[in-house]
Amino acid sequence: MAQAVLAVLAISGVAAMLALILVVAERFIARYGSCTIDINQGTRQITIEGGKSLLNVLTEEKLFIPSACGGRGTCGYCKVTIREGGGPILPTETPFLTADEQEQGLRLSCQVKVRNDLVIKIPEELLSVREYTAVCEKIEDLTYDMKRFILRLQEPDRIDYVPGQYVQLLCPPYPGSDEEVYRAYSIASDPAETGRVDLIIRRVPNGICTTWCFEHLQEGQTVRINGPYGEFRLSDNPAPALFIAGGSGMAPFVSILHQMEHAHDTRSVRYFYGGNQVRDLCLLDEMKRFEEHLEDFTFVPVVAEPGPEESWDGRRGLVTEAVSEEFDNLADYEAYLCGSPGMIDAAIKVLKSLGIDKARVYYDKFA
Amino acid sequence: MKQSPDMARLEQVLRSGRIVRGGFLGTDRRPLAEIIEADRAAVTRRGLTCERIAGRMAELTAAAMGRLGTWVDAGGGLQVRAEEHKGLIVCPWPHPARCRKRITTARRSETGQALQWTDLSIHLIGKHAFFQGRESAFRMEPDALIDFLGLTGEATAEDAGIWPTPKR
Amino acid sequence: MSLSQELQTALVVCFSAVFTQNILLTLFLGMCPFTSVSREVRTALGLGGAVVFVMTCTVVLNWMAYHWLLVKLDLEFFRFVLFIVIIAAFVQFVEMVIDRYSPRLYQNLGIFLPLITVNCAILGASLFMVIRDYTLLVSLGWGFGAGVGWLLAILAMAGIRQRLDESRVPVGLRGPGITLIIAGLMALAFIGFSGVLG
Numbered sequence: 053m054a055q056a057v058l059a060v061l062a063i064s065g066v067a068a069m070l071a072l073i074l075v076v077a078e079r080f081i082a083r084y085g086s087c088t089i090d091i092n093q094g095t096r097q098i099t100i101e102g103g104k105s106l107l108n109v110l111t112e113e114k115l116f117i118p119s120a121c122g123g124r125g126t127c128g129y130c131k132v133t134i135r136e137g138g139g140p141i142l143p144t145e146t147p148f149l150t151a152d153e154q155e156q157g158l159r160l161s162c163q164v165k166v167r168n169d170l171v172i173k174i175p176e177e178l179l180s181v182r183e184y185t186a187v188c189e190k191i192e193d194l195t196y197d198m199k200r201f202i203l204r205l206q207e208p209d210r211i212d213y214v215p216g217q218y219v220q221l222l223c224p225p226y227p228g229s230d231e232e233v234y235r236a237y238s239i240a241s242d243p244a245e246t247g248r249v250d251l252i253i254r255r256v257p258n259g260i261c262t263t264w265c266f267e268h269l270q271e272g273q274t275v276r277i278n279g280p281y282g283e284f285r286l287s288d289n290p291a292p293a294l295f296i297a298g299g300s301g302m303a304p305f306v307s308i309l310h311q312m313e314h315a316h317d318t319r320s321v322r323y324f325y326g327g328n329q330v331r332d333l334c335l336l337d338e339m340k341r342f343e344e345h346l347e348d349f350t351f352v353p354v355v356a357e358p359g360p361e362e363s364w365d366g367r368r369g370l371v372t373e374a375v376s377e378e379f380d381n382l383a384d385y386e387a388y389l390c391g392s393p394g395m396i397d398a399a400i401k402v403l404k405s406l407g408i409d410k411a412r413v414y415y416d417k418f419a
Numbered sequence: 420m421k422q423s424p425d426m427a428r429l430e431q432v433l434r435s436g437r438i439v440r441g442g443f444l445g446t447d448r449r450p451l452a453e454i455i456e457a458d459r460a461a462v463t464r465r466g467l468t469c470e471r472i473a474g475r476m477a478e479l480t481a482a483a484m485g486r487l488g489t490w491v492d493a494g495g496g497l498q499v500r501a502e503e504h505k506g507l508i509v510c511p512w513p514h515p516a517r518c519r520k521r522i523t524t525a526r527r528s529e530t531g532q533a534l535q536w537t538d539l540s541i542h543l544i545g546k547h548a549f550f551q552g553r554e555s556a557f558r559m560e561p562d563a564l565i566d567f568l569g570l571t572g573e574a575t576a577e578d579a580g581i582w583p584t585p586k587r
Numbered sequence: 588m589s590l591s592q593e594l595q596t597a598l599v600v601c602f603s604a605v606f607t608q609n610i611l612l613t614l615f616l617g618m619c620p621f622t623s624v625s626r627e628v629r630t631a632l633g634l635g636g637a638v639v640f641v642m643t644c645t646v647v648l649n650w651m652a653y654h655w656l657l658v659k660l661d662l663e664f665f666r667f668v669l670f671i672v673i674i675a676a677f678v679q680f681v682e683m684v685i686d687r688y689s690p691r692l693y694q695n696l697g698i699f700l701p702l703i704t705v706n707c708a709i710l711g712a713s714l715f716m717v718i719r720d721y722t723l724l725v726s727l728g729w730g731f732g733a734g735v736g737w738l739l740a741i742l743a744m745a746g747i748r749q750r751l752d753e754s755r756v757p758v759g760l761r762g763p764g765i766t767l768i769i770a771g772l773m774a775l776a777f778i779g780f781s782g783v784l785g
Binding site: 127128144147148228229230231233235236254256257258259260263298300326328356357370371372392393394395397398 | 435436437439440484485486487488489490504505509513514515517519520521522556557
Binding site for chain 3: 055058059062066067070071073074077078081082139140142165167
């Protein structure tokens, strides 16, 4: 009996002692204390408890570094420059960093653990990115696979953006998707209405975020977005402009056309908008309205293969073919593209053959 | 057999909905290594390699590219179209591979039978011999896929299954 | 036994643990990671390195716990529980230290450490140390030698399996089948060492 008690005591004692050692060790070893992160030479300083990844820390501080994989170290988007305190480059980062980038101190912020004071540099435009909560006020069907989501901003209740820029929409976990993900969508609303953000979203088969938007998001529900991001915008050059878009690539142009209407912009704009069938085209009425209100705007919808039951008396063929039929020389033009990467590639090819300067072809690279 | 920690971690990523909705493995409860081994064996039995199958799929996708989602005749009784969405999708394997979100649909003109695959499917089959799990969105049965593509292997005694050709 | 004698015994035990008494190929302990983590030389080296380190340290720690605590209290039958607890705590501790001070090593080794906690070869080494009545110094030699022996075996296997990818293995034997056959052949080869130390 005595031995049994002794045995239990001894083993419990040893286990307790080991646990104690681990707890003490954790306190002294795994604690990094408070670390200060200096961003862009003192533009902003944050002090936080060390131990987390730099990406997480920055996101918590509402500094949004674009990232597609959610910190798993597979997308290579979340690069920041670390001037001091980053430690050695980890094997998980090397595949994403060129020799030049390593030289400059670029690191993947999701792989760098904050364990001491850091001095970092991030692109200036990211400092003006904010997170917004918004209510999804209305969901409109635009086509069989495209919807417009009208978001009314709550906190903060207004957003400053340049038409053509995009926001990231947070898609929360739901059955079939276990993590938060962010997806980028161009703003498709009138910039004069600063409390409102419209998104035009086309359904991606089995897509994480679009499935959520189409099947789970309800009118009246609160959503979170952050932004604005992106360099895509109308230039200050009054040269005639050519817009080329397909499907949901319509979105940024809606915003840009509103901007032109408010500014009484008189430049000449030709807008080629393509779809496979008539049912793929959206917002034709809205475009007609812009044709009436803008000085020199022509909207040219193009359908590749109208379906058997569809009547179509407009242009037929691919949108890129329509452009090359319409113009002989585009040397004086500026071109703005938005659509699938395949459409952008095809359009650039056509534009080049029509003599346009490559530096005057604008498109968003977030695709 | 226990899987290596790398493999176990990969399987976890594949089962989760982190990269594609519902994950890559569908309702397949077999361990990842077993899924890959079984499909690879099915391909070997036909005297083919995964690289060759993926190569043919990539050819068909390439034929449809630039036609912005309209049907193209790809020869061999096949018609293809490729639909593209914005954004990139990452390969779940721990290496930096990214694919466009492009879905290729191929159909046999005489039967109307159709198959769909993504650019990521091509990469997964060609590089990782991974045809995805049963009942996942883009699962392809190796045998059905080979029949559909009309591929034939060099029918030698080696391909009967006992002594496979060395990979080189 | 004088110190120099003990040192000599430790060296002999260490050497024999690597070759003649190889924990993997003659005692067949730690087969599980041996078959599953031996696809690549690089990962095999990582796991093997971790085993050498953990085995050396835990054998010594367990020797102290056994002789200075269990034997004194007459509780030898509790050694299984105690050894496992000590191994688990030690691995936790090491993981913490590596994470803090060497992120690079943590990346390379970190994932293998938790796997090692439940490796039977680690526990086996401590139990053999008790059965064979080793002294502290000899235990050190034994732990280190057993670890190095394990590393050597898995490294050899990984090298062979990398070559194997290029060769014509009958379909039914691929994977674990051929691995076990090779392990058997390697074990036979290691038996050849048994005459080296009398």
